[in-house]
Amino acid sequence: MRVAGNKLRHISDFYFSELADLYEKPEIEAIVATAFYSVLGFSRSDIQLKKEENVNQSDLLKLYDYAKALKTGQPLQYVLGETEFYHLKFKVNKSVLIPRPETEELVDMILKENKNAASFLDLGTGSGCIPVTIKKNIPQAEVFAYDISEAALATARKNAELNQVFVRYFIGDILDPDFFKTIDQDFEVMVSNPPYIKKEEAMEMTTQVKDHEPHLALFVNGGDAIIFYRKIIDISLFKLKSGGSLYFELNPLTSIEVKRYAEKTNSFSSVELIKDMSGNTRFLKAIKKTV
């Protein structure tokens, strides 16, 4: 199908017809609002008020290309090349997971509970949404972040630059038994949102996620769904300061297993599971014993 004309309403109609097979009406409305805001700077109410206004050729082409890319099932954030996280702008592409609202909740909790902390470590940083937001809000802190993917780290570095903060990024493999030896300091706060989906669970995922987001960010190899959590808990035994806090974003299905593993180390004075806004057990917070 072609765009029937160059008025705003023609483009909006084009999005509805192109995306009808992929999305429900409210989702298309949200996509139109975000795409129009990104290209034209128009709010939702502008879209209603300016329906009959003409869009210039270059913006029309951009919006047309976005609709065609969206029709292939690509998530909107990849099509636009950016997203918002905790009121900050982040570049995203196929090498990084699109930051999720649950991760914003995690960051919000960390920021509220650790205003005076001096050092943070994020493992499996992806777009860098966690360390960049922490550094932006707690500028005096030293913030370190690791990922196994050079491409993800390149994006995370751009996001630190974009948001004008200094984050110390490193390449590293959390699953390597000697990984912790490469980290040359201890931290007051450790955080991770690691991969936690077993390959056999992929069938239950939407194609938008499964076919477009990086498998390195989503899936664990083999049958152990909590391998990353166990490794990071082990790392925290060496690298989390006494009295320091460890935070995880969790798969609700394996949250109890992760909690039990943390408790079994006997190294934490408290291990707590926390629900997200939808009522799912989504986060873990563990406080290291003071010695």
Ligand SMILES: C[S@@+](CC[C@H](N)C(=O)[O-])C[C@H]1O[C@@H](n2cnc3c(N)ncnc32)[C@H](O)[C@@H]1O
């Ligand atoms: C679920 S994503 C989380 C990304 C980001 N922290 C967020 O919350 O949006 C997990 C990240 O872990 C990284 N990763 C996967 N395996 C890893 C490993 N063995 N060592 C270090 N990082 C790894 C992936 O590249 C990905 O960026």
